[in-house]
Each structure stands twice: as C-alpha cells, then as structure tokens.
Amino acid sequence: MxxxxxxxxxxxxxxxxxxxxxxxxxxxxxxxxxxxxxxxxxxxxxxxxxxxxxxxxxxxxxxxxxxxxxxxxxxxxxxxxxxxxxxxxxxxxxxxxxxxxxxxxxxxxxxxxxxxxxxxxxxxxxxxxxxxxxxxxxxxxxxxxxxKVTHKPNTGKINVVGSRSHPSPDLAAYLEQFDDVEMIPKGSSLKLCLVAEGQADIYPRLGLTSEWDTGAGHAVAAIAGATVTQIDGSPLLYNQKESYLNPYFVVSRLTD
Known part of the structure; x- marks a missing residue:
C-alpha cells in the first residue's frame, strides 16, 4: 500500500x-x-x-x-x-x-x-x-x-506553546534566552501541531513524555518543516533504548 x-x-x-x-x-x-x-x-x-x-x-x-x-x-x-x-x-x-x-x-x-x-x-x-x-x-x-512551516528569526516576540497540565520548572530558565515571550497553553500533542501550522514558534518540552505521546505529532511537525530535536540539537529518535521515556526536546520554526 x-x-x-x-x-x-x-x-x-x-x-x-x-x-x-x-x-x-x-x-x-x-x-x-x-x-x-x-x-x-x-x-x-x-x-x-x-x-x-x-x-x-x-x-x-x-x-x-x-x-x-x-x-x-x-x-x-x-x-x-x-x-x-x-x-x-x-x-x-x-x-x-x-x-x-x-x-x-x-x-x-x-x-x-x-x-x-x-x-x-x-x-x-x-x-x-x-x-x-x-x-x-x-x-x-x-x-x-x-x-508548510515558514521559518522566522530568533528575535522579537516569540510565541511559545506549553503544556496546560504539566508545567516544567526548567522552562522559565530556558525561555530567558528570548526578549519577549508570549505563552500559549495547550494540551496533548496539539502542541507539536501548533508549531507545524505556524500558530506557535517553539515548543520546548522540558519535562517527562513517553514516545507514544509524541510520535504522531513529531511526524506532522517534522514533515511540515519544523525542527524536532533533543535539547543538544541531536535527533529525537524512537525505540532506541529500553525506556519509553523521551529526553527533553524542542520543536521549533525559529532560525538561529
């Protein structure tokens, strides 16, 4: 098929x-x-x-x-x-x-x-x-x-989508790199999809997720043209280890 x-x-x-x-x-x-x-x-x-x-x-x-x-x-x-x-x-x-x-x-x-x-x-x-x-x-x-993701500079107001039910204590520190941040609370894998459709610029997930939480949204975001990486910039991969837990990751349409 x-x-x-x-x-x-x-x-x-x-x-x-x-x-x-x-x-x-x-x-x-x-x-x-x-x-x-x-x-x-x-x-x-x-x-x-x-x-x-x-x-x-x-x-x-x-x-x-x-x-x-x-x-x-x-x-x-x-x-x-x-x-x-x-x-x-x-x-x-x-x-x-x-x-x-x-x-x-x-x-x-x-x-x-x-x-x-x-x-x-x-x-x-x-x-x-x-x-x-x-x-x-x-x-x-x-x-x-x-x-189709349109990339934008890493300056000006940055729309950040984040979890409605799982706020992360690490997120505030991560967001200090941006001058002007507007938060968009959203639940589930819709967060990845918001980056794919340009409603959000970045989704940093600095908290626990499992691979089944992200796989489908990852496909949508990446195929639309967003970057989906671990915090260090390496690829976010699946079924590479015994644990189902994802590392921290970032979904973004921002350019460096």
Missing part, C-alpha cells in the same frame, strides 16, 4: 477511535490510575481496541506499541525496524477536565524515525496528518490545507 492510501486509512481509523471516545466523553466515565499515577479511562481502552484491531487488519506484518499494551520487552522491540506507535488518548487529563484538548495519536516509525502520523482531536473536529512522501496537512470539516 502506498503512503497516500495508508495515510487515508489511518486517518479513518483515528476517526473511528474518536467515534468510540466521544459518547464516553459526553457522560460520567470510570477513571483508574496506573502504577505511575497516570489516569486511564474507559475511553482509552475502547479506543485502544479499535485501533489495534484496525492496524492488525491493515498491516498484519507490523508490530504495534500502544500506551495501553506497552509491556513488550526490549529484546523483542529492538528487533523492530518498522512498527506502529499509538496513544489511544493523549491528554487524558484534558479529557477528564473536558476541555477538548485531547487527541488520538497513530504514528508509523521506521528505523527510529516517524515517517507517517495522524493526530485527531475528536472534540475539536480537527485532524493533522502527514506522510514523508506527500506532506503534512490540517483537516477541519471538509477543508484540508497543506502545512
């Missing part, structure tokens, strides 16, 4: 997961907590099941790593060259707060790099989709626009 057809299939699958999520979102739902104290809801599980079933039917040869089925040992994972990286609901805290800023994330990782991704925000009726062979796009209703 070519990337164009595959991307459309993944977009439809993300929307199908969103259709499972929204009736649960609209009512009272069960909340449980994992060992790391992160919340999980009935909607996370429902979306996970839909996505795994769909991906298995679509690409039975590819393994799947989802936040809700992450107990895959490193000796197994390190043999993977391509795999699906899934967060059925990114921004579960935003989901619980019912502010709409949560997403369904599905990314295709190839040799440590996201080469295709869909970020779908069902409560906002907006989707971001990208594949290396065809580009990055934002879709709202029937309208689909291509995303």
């Amino acid at each position: 070519n990337q164009t057809d595959l991307l459309e299939e993944i977009l439809m699958l993300a929307r199908k997961a969103g259709d499972e999520i929204m009736p649960i979102y609209a009512k009272d739902f069960n909340i449980e907590y994992k060992a790391d104290e992160s919340p999980v809801t009935d909607a996370d599980i429902a979306a996970h099941k839909v996505i795994v079933k769909g991906l298995t039917a679509l690409t039975p040869e590819l393994p799947i790593l989802s936040e809700e089925s992450a107990n895959i040992d490193w000796p197994t994972r390190q043999t993977w060259q391509q795999y699906w990286l899934v967060d059925p609901i990114d921004g579960t805290k935003e989901f619980i707060k019912k502010n709409g800023e949560f997403t369904v994330n599905i990314a295709l990782i190839s040799n440590g790099k996201p080469i295709l991704g869909v970020v779908h925000a069902p409560a906002l009726n907006v989707s971001y989709l990208a594949a290396e062979a065809i580009g990055a796009f934002r879709e709202c209703g029937e309208a689909r626009i291509e995303l």
Whole structure:
C-alpha cells in the first residue's frame, strides 16, 4: 500500500477511535490510575481496541506499541525496524477536565524515525496528518490545507506553546534566552501541531513524555518543516533504548 492510501486509512481509523471516545466523553466515565499515577479511562481502552484491531487488519506484518499494551520487552522491540506507535488518548487529563484538548495519536516509525502520523482531536473536529512522501496537512470539516512551516528569526516576540497540565520548572530558565515571550497553553500533542501550522514558534518540552505521546505529532511537525530535536540539537529518535521515556526536546520554526 502506498503512503497516500495508508495515510487515508489511518486517518479513518483515528476517526473511528474518536467515534468510540466521544459518547464516553459526553457522560460520567470510570477513571483508574496506573502504577505511575497516570489516569486511564474507559475511553482509552475502547479506543485502544479499535485501533489495534484496525492496524492488525491493515498491516498484519507490523508490530504495534500502544500506551495501553506497552509491556513488550526490549529484546523483542529492538528487533523492530518498522512498527506502529499509538496513544489511544493523549491528554487524558484534558479529557477528564473536558476541555477538548485531547487527541488520538497513530504514528508509523521506521528505523527510529516517524515517517507517517495522524493526530485527531475528536472534540475539536480537527485532524493533522502527514506522510514523508506527500506532506503534512490540517483537516477541519471538509477543508484540508497543506502545512508548510515558514521559518522566522530568533528575535522579537516569540510565541511559545506549553503544556496546560504539566508545567516544567526548567522552562522559565530556558525561555530567558528570548526578549519577549508570549505563552500559549495547550494540551496533548496539539502542541507539536501548533508549531507545524505556524500558530506557535517553539515548543520546548522540558519535562517527562513517553514516545507514544509524541510520535504522531513529531511526524506532522517534522514533515511540515519544523525542527524536532533533543535539547543538544541531536535527533529525537524512537525505540532506541529500553525506556519509553523521551529526553527533553524542542520543536521549533525559529532560525538561529
């Protein structure tokens, strides 16, 4: 299957997961907590099941790593060259707060790099989709626009998107390099997408994230033309170590 057809299939699958999520979102739902104290809801599980079933039917040869089925040992994972990286609901805290800023994330990782991704925000009726062979796009209703990052100088007012639920004590020190900063609070992987569409100039993440939180948004931002790197400028890669945790990273459209 070519990337164009595959991307459309993944977009439809993300929307199908969103259709499972929204009736649960609209009512009272069960909340449980994992060992790391992160919340999980009935909607996370429902979306996970839909996505795994769909991906298995679509690409039975590819393994799947989802936040809700992450107990895959490193000796197994390190043999993977391509795999699906899934967060059925990114921004579960935003989901619980019912502010709409949560997403369904599905990314295709190839040799440590996201080469295709869909970020779908069902409560906002907006989707971001990208594949290396065809580009990055934002879709709202029937309208689909291509995303091409315009780079800007590292001067003047800098729009910085940051986490609504995970403020980082390291962020203030990082932002001292800029003369004029305007903060844009946003939940979930929508932060990466805001840089991709030019609504934010930079997203420095100086706090903990897991690979499934960022893979799909990373694909959208990078394919649109933003830089996605670790703090030291080296690439942000996936499935290169036993831990699922990302290092600190920066998504930017600023030039040095």
